[in-house]
Amino acid sequence: MPQHSCDEVIIEVTENLKNYLIEKGYRKTPERFTILKEIYEYREHFDVDTFYTHLKNKKIHISKATLYNTLDILVEAGLVVKHQFGDSCAQYEPSYRLRKHSHAICIKCKKIFEFSSEELQKIIHKFEEENDFEVTNHTFVLYGICRDCKMKM
Amino acid sequence: MPQHSCDEVIIEVTENLKNYLIEKGYRKTPERFTILKEIYEYREHFDVDTFYTHLKNKKIHISKATLYNTLDILVEAGLVVKHQFGDSCAQYEPSYRLRKHSHAICIKCKKIFEFSSEELQKIIHKFEEENDFEVTNHTFVLYGICRDCKMKM
């Protein structure tokens, strides 16, 4: 993908975060902006441990406590989505201006696949209207056996 | 709901479990059948700790280790579904012959709502066919604010 568009997104989300922090009266610390930038450059799913190591490799020293704290804020701000897939630890991913998608996880090889579906949005809207429930986020995960693992059986 | 139909379901799932254990060469221990029966009488979502206490109150003594072990088997056997909602601990629920449903969780009051959607099945089938992926289970969770909490704001 072009580096250009990636930079643009980072500028936008940085601005969004700044506004969110001001609105909430939180402080604009360098760590918070660094973490946001790194997440949007990384662009993939990650768990806290993996990301912590990733930062360490780039000589960026931020403690795990701060990482957890900041991720909570980014989720609140709607800039990051948190998923709790079956296997132990939470997974995060950037969400701003990125294609909304769902996940399918192979229970054999643990690989995560992504797919999107417009019909899903319709289901969500229907539920919102019928139940007077305001959906802010959702997780749709399919568990099963992928093509490769099916062939190995 | 009529006690009658509940008993019928318990008889069926007990038979299913027996067959599954034989097929896999696992032992038919009383604990395994007791846990299955209690889950199908309970009929609601539960986490391990809550269920452990529930059993203790009924003077049924089964250790947590056995509970975890047995739940894994029941999930394998397709008699119980495991959900990993955002908040820490895993939730389980009986699945045999019970209406397939999805969940909506209020992020304020943490209440869990259930709803079902036939369209969801279509989406799942479409994904299976397009990707040669065999779906064995799925989780669809909406997070947001329920009617009651909206009114309190």
Place this chain on the structure above:
DNA sequence: ATACATGCAAACTGTTTGCACGAAG
């Protein structure tokens, strides 16, 4: 100058593991 955020380590919590005993096959 005054909190609030960070970093570190210790605490916590849900789950897994190791081992001795007991029961299913």
Place this chain on the structure above:
DNA sequence: CTTCGTGCAAACAGTTTGCATGTAT
């Protein structure tokens, strides 16, 4: 009688918390 399952406690892993230090406001 052999092996697997259970119960218990200890271990583990991801996350949270408490406190001293540092820094945004």
